[in-house]
Amino acid sequence: MNTRVRGQNLTYSIANHIGTAIVTGVYSKDNPIPIEADLSKEFGASRPVLREAVKMLTAKGLLSARPRRGTWVQPESHWNLLDPDVLGWLLQRKFSTALLIEFTELRLAVEPAAAMLAARTAGAAEKAALSAAIERMQAAERGDDDPLESDIAFHVAVLQASRNRFYAQLTGFTATALRFSIRMTNRYKGVRLASVAVHKKVSDAILAGKSAAAGEAMRRLIQEALRIMKKRHAESAARKGTPEA
Template sequence: MRRIKPITVGMVEIDLAEHRKRKLNRTQTMLNLLGKTIVSGGYEGVPFPTEEELSKTHGVSRSVTREAVKMLTAKGLVNARTRQGTTVQPPSHWNMFDADVLRWLLDREPSLELLRHFNQLRIAIEPEAAALAAIHHTDAQMLLIEAGLARMADAETGADDPLASDIAFHVSILHATRNPFYEQFEPMVATALRTSIRFTNAIKGHSASLCDHGAVAQAVADRDPAMAREAMRKIIGDVLELIDDGTA
């Protein structure tokens, strides 16, 4: 009966291409669609559709709709109650560290405000992460950190991707803390760095940046927490300064 995939949309842009490329199934497509719509305020004022409405609108079965809504519930975006229907939760309930939610947020507004919020968090997390890494890192993790630094050096000469190497370095520090909570910030840090270059692509003061990153690595290697913290704070502080300048 139904031969063509009836994946289509109401308000958000159609992501059929992305859908095909990533081989998303219908539940995942539905999840993305609803997530994006919620995050971009598509249901403010209007009540969230019932399961039946959603199913009809998007040409999928109720099972698909329900499972997508369940996932949204698990991420804190909505809350479903019998008879009352499904309601969108206020943003404070959203799981901001979820990779999907972050993606939807950026999709909505790669705004300076969001970038500032990211980096306000980074300046709390990463210096302390560097300090913890200085204390708790294993030899293998130290090698990874140095590898990240080497990649950044390569990026100087064009032999590697600057963004990827930057992410690799910061992520390696997070893991070296050996604290599972710090490791959770990987998607956020990666996202923040990716977003940064969109706004401040002029900041190719990479030579200075490379030097700063080297200082962090050295302090971690020396198992000097205070120094590591300071060095990392300088890196993030510089970024934050640039962003604040962008605003003012």
Template sequence: MALLDRNFNLSHRMVHELGKAIICGEYNTDGLPTEAELCDKFGVSRSAVREAVKMLSAKGLISSKPRQGIRVQAEEEWNIFDPDLLRWSLESKPSMKVLKEFLQVRIAIEPEAAALAARYATQEQIDAIEAALERMKNAEDNTPEDLDADIAFHISILYASNNRFYVRLRDFIQTALRVSISHTSPMKGNHEGIVEDHAKVFNAIKNRNPERAKHSMLLLIDEALNFIEEELASKSN
């Protein structure tokens, strides 16, 4: 393997391990290990460490300045829409509060995306939404196939909105779904009911009814949000 390729791969491994550790709260804003200490910890060269620091800085997780060393940024500086940060959040078993925030963002995006899909979706895009719904119907409850089909349904609607900004939110929505569905579907415990709720969204889009599509998607996400809020309330009592 070429030295450049080797350093690139080592840097990415370090980015993943150190980034996830920061997300999990293993380091605070007081600072990170020195460059030399990071070389020893991860068994990489200084060039690999410097490349990893650049990548983590671009994600807003850390800063590196002369005479200040490498420091963890305050959480509000993190680029939480970055796909890697989203994945690390998922892998770190996020709190119910984070799940609630995920759903609050979804409820601000997906109903309008459904309304746009009812207006502007092509027949091919409507077929893709229907195909995902059929996969949901045929999948066993609370299985990886069921989860993947559910996610495909929602992502297909983002594409069907034909709005480039909504489409670019697909990584965020996909991660939010993968986190929240695995919690809320078992709470509802009614696979047929879940499929029926999704079918209402699809039928409204297929029938070119933007208001009904928007309302149906709003109800679908709001129910999941209610489940999360009820669990949060029970834990605070």
């Protein structure tokens, strides 16, 4: 149980285990999360270590505890979904197209706005990062760079260029979304090649300080990705709905 793959120490390893178990719905009313003492036995760890792991998860809104009542899982609405760890656990083990769609709906709001801000406030360094990302995408188009990573670099550059700390916070989420969306829109290549031009349109507008154009271009870009996801989602739902068709 204490493989310690990630985070390198027992506390983090246990927090990851329990965190994953919680978000994947292992615990329920019939199967509540065990008390501190039992958990520490289960993981073969001391109580202090286990308590630290539990405290980390309460800090992320997943757990709560009281004397005599024990430890319990918070309702899902209380989970801090925007915490990178929580989101990672959720997507890693319970990947669902529905979640990815919800996620992309948030990106559809955030990234065009970030592009608009970026067009107004981006400095030299941020513009350089943006240009570099576009060049990487063009290189990827020729097979000289990684399409996914260059794509991520572009979206991150836009968010950073907004010079807004809250948008900048979302870089991790966009990166996560893109990494997972590749599972869905697997053929990346055909779609991606065409979209380099669209990405460049965003970049050009930001570099030229054209706020509205930048926002609109970004909106189209993500809207198109969302459209494909929804189509796929509907198809797979139809397959499940009529298994013998």
